[in-house]
Amino acid sequence: MLTPEKIEEIKKELMALPPEEQQKKLQEVLANLTAEEREQLVGKQECPFCLMSQGKIPVKTVYEDDSIMGILDIHPANQGHVLLFPKEHAALMAQVADETLGHLFIVANKIASAIFEITGAEGTNVVVSNGQVAGQTAPHFMVNIIPRKQGDKVSVGWQPCEVKEDEQDKIANAIRDKVGSLGKKKVVKKDPSKFDKEEKRIP
Ligand SMILES: [Zn+2]
Structure with missing residues (x-):
């Protein structure tokens, strides 16, 4: 949560910038806040990604x-x-x-x-x-x-956890029941020669 002092400080910092730089700075500030803090600062309606899609943030x-x-x-x-x-x-x-x-x-x-x-x-x-x-x-x-x-320094991963066989069956059945069949559209095959360059991606 942001303190009133912190909110005041951010606003002062923004106001000190020329107008064309304010939005850019605001975008940077918002990117580093939690959803809750963002709401504190700009209110519920001011989703930065909605503003971007409306062309209001460069x-x-x-x-x-x-x-x-x-x-x-x-x-x-x-x-x-x-x-x-x-x-x-x-x-x-x-x-x-x-x-x-x-x-x-x-x-x-x-x-x-x-x-x-x-x-x-x-x-x-x-x-x-x-x-x-x-x-x-x-x-x-x-x-x-x-x-x-x-x-590179990117990390998108997890450690596997232990789940018992019968628990696995239970969850598999539950998911199958819940999702059901969504039908299947006709599969249009892609030209595999187009993917030659990407082959090294496949382990
Ligand atoms: Zn939005």
Whole structure:
């Protein structure tokens, strides 16, 4: 939580800047706050990603259409780190319309291939942090697309935990029952020769 003194200090710092630099600074400040602190500072309606999609905060856009937007992260894990998000506000992935979400992941795949080639990466991470406990720091759902190289300082990992066989069966059944069948669209195969360059990504 921010103290009233801290809020005052941030506001003073912003006001001291020329107007064109204020938004940029605000974006930097907001990126380092928790969702709660952000709300304290700018109020509930002022989601920075909604402001970005409305063109009210300057960003380095890499993709934009009617429903989604991709920008460079101002605090990239590696150069070429892209944030892709729906323009309409959604805090979590479950709140995004299926059509938008499907479209967003197709575009995420294209951006991942593009940054793989452009940056000379050896792999990419496509990451969703859904909820604060999962490491979500923004109030707006997004997909992180991060180019990866051997020996870089990025960490997206976990230690495996022990789960008993019968517990595994139980959870598998529960998930199957809950999700059910969502049907299957006709599979259109992609030309495998297009992926020659990406072969080294496959372990
Ligand atoms: Zn938003």
